[in-house]
Amino acid sequence: MQIDADGQHDPAEAALLLRAVDDGADLAIGSRFAPGSGEYEVSSGRRFSMRVLARLVSRRIGQPITDTTSGYRAYSARSIALFAEDYPSAYLSDTVESLLIAHYAGLRILEVPVSMRERMGGVASNSVLRSTYHLIRLMLVIALSRFRRPVSKGN
Amino acid sequence: MRLNITLLIAALLLLAFVVEVVRRRRLSESYALLWISVAVVGVVLGLARPVIDRVSTALGVSYGSNLVFAVVCLFLLVVAVNLSVHVSRLEGKVERLAQELALRDVTREDRSVLRDPTTSTGDFPRGLDDE
Numbered sequence: 001m002q003i004d005a006d007g008q009h010d011p012a013e014a015a016l017l018l019r020a021v022d023d024g025a026d027l028a029i030g031s032r033f034a035p036g037s038g039e040y041e042v043s044s045g046r047r048f049s050m051r052v053l054a055r056l057v058s059r060r061i062g063q064p065i066t067d068t069t070s071g072y073r074a075y076s077a078r079s080i081a082l083f084a085e086d087y088p089s090a091y092l093s094d095t096v097e098s099l100l101i102a103h104y105a106g107l108r109i110l111e112v113p114v115s116m117r118e119r120m121g122g123v124a125s126n127s128v129l130r131s132t133y134h135l136i137r138l139m140l141v142i143a144l145s146r147f148r149r150p151v152s153k154g155n
Numbered sequence: 156m157r158l159n160i161t162l163l164i165a166a167l168l169l170l171a172f173v174v175e176v177v178r179r180r181r182l183s184e185s186y187a188l189l190w191i192s193v194a195v196v197g198v199v200l201g202l203a204r205p206v207i208d209r210v211s212t213a214l215g216v217s218y219g220s221n222l223v224f225a226v227v228c229l230f231l232l233v234v235a236v237n238l239s240v241h242v243s244r245l246e247g248k249v250e251r252l253a254q255e256l257a258l259r260d261v262t263r264e265d266r267s268v269l270r271d272p273t274t275s276t277g278d279f280p281r282g283l284d285d286e
Contacts, residue, residue: 090183090184093184133188136188137184137185137188140177140184140187140188140191141184144174144177144178147178148177148178148180149178149179149180150180151180
């Protein structure tokens with residue numbers, strides 16, 4: 001299991017993610033935007049970035065992913081073995097890029113609608129300039145994802 | 156015209172090289188973005204000679220290539236200084252990290268010495284004079 005520590009994720013819904021893994025998924029993602037998830041308010045800039053990322057990633061992996069940056073996830077033994085070897089650490093790459101790594105390793109990805117609560121502490125990482133930069137950076141990451149070497153093989 | 160083609164080829168080679176080192180994970184994406192944009196600007200400059208000529212005339216520079224040369228030099232200077240600043244900061248961080256780690260080792264060995272006096276190697280904690 002992977003869960004945010006700022007209170008955004010409802011631990012009660014972990015059962016939904018674990019059930020998805022029990023049913024054969026290697027990577028279960030708690031999605032804030034999938035049909036059936038609760039209300040989740042985001043700023044328009046953030047929403048735009050998230051939409052763009054969702055579209056790009058979905059096209060890459062040939063399966064609709066509505067929430068690419070969700071950090072509420074459950075892993076199967078296979079995906080743990082993969083990510084123990086190869087897991088990106090850069091901001092937002094850990095979620096977006098790991099999805100692509102999982103896909104190219106042939107893992108089954110499944111989205112599960114979850115509801116998000118207001119974070120109980122901390123501030124959302126934001127700023128138009130920064131998020132634009134990260135969006136462009138992630139576009140590069142997505143474009144190169146298929147051909148890239150594993151993280152562990154880098155310098 | 157030949158100058159333009161040379162510039163274009165150089166920019167495309169730069170682009171290919173940057174993409175390759177990012178693919179091998181030798182270069183982080185943030186720096187790659189910088190050099191990719193440099194390559195793109197190079198391609199644009201290679202294709203848009205009239206624009207350069209117009210800008211250089213407006214600025215009172217007689218040769219377009221001189222203007223490009225000056226701007227490129229200035230840009231590279233800024234990048235070099237910037238990277239030096241960055242490296243200095245990293246050096247400071249690494250030094251601090253090494254020192255903290257060394258201190259941690261010393262205190263840990265110190266404790267084991269206190270627990271078992273027979274392993275004592277002298278009157279000074281080991282670790283400090285190791286390097």
